[in-house]
Amino acid sequence: MDHQHPPAVAAYLAAEGDAAAIAACFTRTGGVNDEGRTHLGTDAVAAWHADASSAFEYTSTVVDEERLGDQAYRLTKHLEGDFPGGVVDLDHLFALSDDRIAFLFITVRQTVPAT
Numbered sequence: 001m002d003h004q005h006p007p008a009v010a011a012y013l014a015a016e017g018d019a020a021a022i023a024a025c026f027t028r029t030g031g032v033n034d035e036g037r038t039h040l041g042t043d044a045v046a047a048w049h050a051d052a053s054s055a056f057e058y059t060s061t062v063v064d065e066e067r068l069g070d071q072a073y074r075l076t077k078h079l080e081g082d083f084p085g086g087v088v089d090l091d092h093l094f095a096l097s098d099d100r101i102a103f104l105f106i107t108v109r110q111t112v113p114a115t
Contacts, residue, residue, distance in 0.1 A: 005065070005073070005075070006067075006073055006094075006096055007099050008025055008094070008096055008099055008100050008101045009073055009075065009094055009096075009101075011024075011025045012025045012094075012101060012104075013062070016053070016060070017053055019046040019047070019049040019050040019053070020046055022045065022046065022049040023042040023043070023045045023046035023049070024042070025100060025101050026042055026045050026100055026101045026102075026104075027097050027100045027101070027102050028041070028042060029041060030042065030045065030097075030100065030101055030102050030103060030104075031044070031045065031103050031104070032045055032048055032103070032104045032105075032106065033103075033104070033105045033106065034048065034052065034104075034106040035106075055083070056081050056082050056083040057081050057082050058079050058080060058081025058082070058083060059079070059080055059081065060077045060078065060079045061077065061078045062075050062076070062077055062078075063076050063077065063078045063089065064076035068093075070096075071095065071096045071097065071102075072093070072094065072095055072096065073093075073094045073096060074091060074092065074093050074094070075091075075092050075094075076089055076090065076091050076092070076109055077089070077090050077092060088108060088109075089108070089109035090106055090107065090108060090109060091106070091107050091108075091109050092104060092105075092106050093105040093106075093107070
């Protein structure tokens with residue numbers, strides 16, 4: 001898959017594992033909603049990423065992506081690791097502001113049953 005991510009999303013993906021670099025991808029007042037919890041501001045985003053990335057060992061692969069206009073983007077990451085269930089696909093919905101992330105909403109990918 002040839003990924004042509006918006007610059008803020010590309011920076012976010014390149015920064016994985018580095019909480020300060022992840023936080024630098026966000027606007028000063030930007031935030032993340034993950035696992036039903038909202039983290040607002042770059043300090044809270046950095047703390048969220050440090051906690052989330054150290055809780056389990058896992059690998060992640062981008063498996064889908066979609067531009068949703070000029071200021072929104074969705075990508076799906078497939079994770080495998082030692083977390084409960086061991087495998088999950090997560091949608092990352094980005095609200096973008098210029099070259100930064102204004103908000104990121106992460107949720108378990110919902111599949112539609114075939115009819």
